Amino acid sequence: MKVRTRFAPSPTGHVHIGNMRVAIYNWLFARNQGGSFLLRVEDTDRERSTPEAIETLLNAMEWLGLDVDEEPLYQSHRMDLHLAEADALIERGLAYRAEKGGPGSGECILFRMPNHAISFQDLIKGRPTKAAENMEDFVIVRSNGTPVFHLANVLDDIEQGITHVIRGDDHIENTYRHIALYEALGAPVPTFAHLPMIVNAQGKPYSKRDGDAFVGDFQANGFLGDALFNYLALLGWSPGDDREIMTRAEMVEAFELERCQSSAAQVDLKKLIWMNYEYIMRVSELDFRAASEAALKQADIIFSQSQLDAVLPLIRERVKTYSEIAPLSRFLFVDDYEYDEKALKKKLIKEGVPETLAMLRQLLLEIDPFEAAPLECLLHDYVEQSGKGFGEVMPPLRVCISGEQGGPDLCLVLEVLGRKEVIRRLDRAVAKFFRN
RNA sequence: GACCCCUUCGUCUAGUGGCCUAGGACUCCAGGUUUUCAUCCUGGCAACACGGGUUCGAGUCCCGUAGGGGUCGCCA
Structure with a gap:
């Protein structure tokens, strides 16, 4: 089947x-x-x-x-059928009307549980079993005349020809009742699999x-x-x-x-985030671009297609969820970024930094072309000649032009921003943090 | 309370009586590569809930105990 x-x-x-x-x-x-x-x-x-x-x-x-x-089957469309089945059960003595004090004033309909134990083979749980004395008759039609979940659920599963009922294990108690209903209705009992929560x-x-x-x-x-x-x-x-x-x-x-x-x-x-990163790495360039455009628009960041072309490679392998795209790349599109407090304290406001930045400014004005590879050589040479470490040179520059201590590869960032913008941001930061 | 279900590293899991000195993944930590940022590589920490059986042998089978969860509505 x-x-x-x-x-x-x-x-x-x-x-x-x-x-x-x-x-x-x-x-x-x-x-x-x-x-x-x-x-x-x-x-x-x-x-x-x-x-x-x-x-x-x-x-x-x-x-x-x-x-x-x-x-899709809409359960609400089938109410009349559910009610008719309840009446049929009454006629066959398998259900009965009773006064139990619920909503409305009329009588509700109760299903008569059989007086034998019920057990079933569950694909996940083994063989749940419930003794007859632990089961009671239950309401299948409310006193306001509407069918209850148990009746509707079973009748609809029969209607849809469901062979395997896979649901949460909070339904195990219901399943004993449902099996009794299937039997009363003369329908084949489906196979059950109760998943843990x-x-x-x-x-x-x-x-x-x-x-x-x-x-x-x-x-x-x-x-x-x-x-x-x-x-x-x-x-x-x-x-x-x-x-x-x-x-x-x-x-x-x-x-x-x-x-x-x-x-x-x-x-x-954390593991979901890791897995999402693995998936993002496998996404096509086209899809990643579309996701980025959507994320940037949602963050109200104005950008041109050529800017996007330049920026995407820098962030492509760095985002774990799409919601990181805008925060990570914002500074590449607009210059109203904040300066991170920690970044300032740890990387910028330090002895010797103004002098280093002044030297870098001069070198950045002179270098040609203003591209990642030559820029890398420039920084490398400067580090060698000055006797400073990369850690004393690149982070301060990065904080000036991005406000953060982390981010995409610095030389690529410099190239994308362009000489004019880099110098402008550099001057602005120096004026702001090293006024005197 | 009654009934039902569940129990391997912090988390997701592998394991179906000997291949388990319990494997993998995420997280975390330490090194290394990249003298930026990140990636990456290597290593490390870390578990069979507890107690009884059965068996030559138990994480694996059985029984208890403890703990967790679910249900006990005229909700679905």
């Missing part, structure tokens, strides 16, 4: 990385098996399920490259207040969808060898639910 998996989120406007990881595993499994990956929008909570929330969800999936094989840097479960755990935030902070996908895929799963940076095709090929960890995994932002 052809494998069919689904991602069944309830759209709330914020798509959490924990949920997305579940979606990724569903996608990976379906692709590995040559099956179908479906989307079902569980939008019965009408307050939260706005069109914008659904849009956010779809965007996040597209960004991560989670393509679906069929039109992921926890934040403090080792606690992600709560709705964990601001940086939403997929949109990672996108906004300059992460690549492919990098986040790779990171999340390996958070709780491994191919069994030492591979970490993997293409989608490699992950699809290697994916096995049986190789998933059964315990919770902690998100490590």
Whole structure:
């Protein structure tokens, strides 16, 4: 039988990385098996399920490259069918009406749990088992006449022909109930795989207040969808060898639910950043350029295409996330940069620096052409003749023209800025910090 | 409290009874290359939660204990 998996989120406007990881595993499994990956929008909570929330969800999936094989099913459209099935269960004596004191004034419908233990083979957890005396009848239709999650979820999984239910292990308790429902409905019980949850840097479960755990935030902070996908895929799963940076095709090929960890995994932002860097290094020049243009525009930095041509090579291998592009290169486009306090203290305001800068100024005026290679020779010669170290010469100059003690290769920076601009910035800094 | 799930370096993991003096990756630290900045290279720190079994032999199997998490809504 052809494998069919689904991602069944309830759209709330914020798509959490924990949920997305579940979606990724569903996608990976379906692709590995040559099956179908479906989307079902569980939008019965009408307050939260706005069109914008659904849009956010779809965007996040597209960004991560989670393509679906069929039109999404909207749970809210199926309410009448869910209710009809509940009535049918009553007629067969498998459910009953009761007064339990909930919303509305009418009676709710309860599903009658069987009086035998329920256990199932889980692809990740082994064989969870629950004794009959530990299970109670549960509500499937509220007294206000609306179907409850358990009923709708199972009925929709049957409708969509889901063969493998891959979800968080917070659903294990629900699964016992769901299996009873499948049996009552006369439907084949799908295979289950319960993934462990992921926890934040403090080792606690992600709560709705964990601001940086939403997929949109990672996108906004300059992460690549492919990098986040790779990171999340390996958070709780491994191919069994030492591979970490993997293409989608490699992950699809290697994916096995049986190789998933059964315990919770902690998100490590440092490792994600490292992985993102690895991905940025593999991005095409064209894509990197597009990302840079977007980042610079967003930072309100005015630039010309020729400036961009000159600057991109300097920062190409230095950014770990796209959000570093603007801060790292800003001084190359505009001259209103701040002088970093630490840089000033450690590199500029020091004995002998004004004299060094005066000498450099003269040499920089004379050198021709004003390009990286000759500039490097110039600095090299100066260092040799003056008996100073590179550490006494280059950092002060760098602070003057960039405000920072770190940054791209100094000679390349000088070339990109050009003689006129370098001298101007040099004079400005000297006037500002060595007035007398 | 009841029920269910989980437990290898700080973190992600490899490990399915001998190949484990427990391997890799991230982080961190120390050297080296580049006499700027970064990259890069080499090395180092660092773990089988604890206690009992089973076995010639246990990180690997079993049972306890402790700790963590989940569920116990007419939320999904």
